[in-house]
Amino acid sequence: MDLFYAHVEDRTVPLAETVEALAGCVQDGRVGTLGASNHATWRLAEARQHAAARALPGFCAVQQRHTYLRPRPEPAAGLQRETDEELLDYAAAHPDLTLLGYSPLMEGAYTRPDKPLPERYDHPGTVVRSRVLAEVAAECGATANQVVLAWLMGGPVPVVPVLGVSSVAQLDECLAALDLALDPYQRARLDTA
Incomplete structure (x- = not known):
């Protein structure tokens, strides 16, 4: 197996035990690379530090929900975590960590009228970001999904x-x-909307 994900951390198991067990899977050749999904950034950082301090294979990838529209600021219910500024900052400081985003197109909600936005993304701030997204897509001759x-x-x-x-x-x-290459002005407009 090339990439093995630890999906949704089990906090009843000591972090050191999890890190060492997963590292053993890499060391014995059953797994090529380790990834985490739906983990808090601080726990991801602790796991990577524990592995590094013991010269063990650690998490090289993290997969969280990530898309252009922003969710409401309150914490999400359930097990899924969105990519937030803390994770982006951590990933920027650790170029050996690959960031993957799941549900980037929100199951068609950007382009299909029959697919409503998930409730967490349906709020007043979405209106402005959606408008800028549509403007940039029109400028590029692209779909909203492509942008x-x-x-x-x-x-x-x-x-x-x-x-x-x-x-x-x-x-x-x-x-x-x-x-599709967004020019710096288009990216700035998308980022600041």
């Missing part, structure tokens, strides 16, 4: 989007985002 993906991949901390598609047309649309 979201280009924005994620081309940021100061590049994010690898984790995509789910159900047709070749959707795959082609997503792949076209690889060729």
